[in-house]
Amino acid sequence: MAVADREGALWVDSFAMQQAKDGQQEFERKRIQDENVSIWDCPDSAEWRVDHYVCTDFDRSYYSVDVHRCGTWRDLAGWTAHLMIKGWPDYTDWDALLSAATESAGERIAPVAKPRLVL
Numbered sequence: 001m002a003v004a005d006r007e008g009a010l011w012v013d014s015f016a017m018q019q020a021k022d023g024q025q026e027f028e029r030k031r032i033q034d035e036n037v038s039i040w041d042c043p044d045s046a047e048w049r050v051d052h053y054v055c056t057d058f059d060r061s062y063y064s065v066d067v068h069r070c071g072t073w074r075d076l077a078g079w080t081a082h083l084m085i086k087g088w089p090d091y092t093d094w095d096a097l098l099s100a101a102t103e104s105a106g107e108r109i110a111p112v113a114k115p116r117l118v119l
Contacts, residue, residue: 003067008052011064012092016046020091045093063088076101 003009023043030037049056050067070076076098083089 003050003052005068005071006066008050008055008067009064010048010050010067010070011056011062012046012048012088014061014063017063017088017091020044020046024091045096046091047093048097 020043027037027042030041065079070079080089080094080098083092083094089095
């Protein structure tokens, strides 16, 4: 179900992002020290989600962007630059979210003239 402007947010769990960051740093440490690691040992990235405000427990620690603040490709480019400054795209699936937006079957962002966020 699509999330209309001012009815929801694109968000990522801060705890999951920290876990992904810690896991990736540990993976890189082991890889550099030539320990026996496989690409399959690399931790999962924290997942960006799109939800209605009334459907989500926002009591947890999270970082969110209101849907109406990322409704155009220009907005998404701006948020990408903002998140890159924070270093977050390395530990989240932001790249997958943007990639899906460029395809006709985007599950979280639908690629139309004005992108709309979908569940």
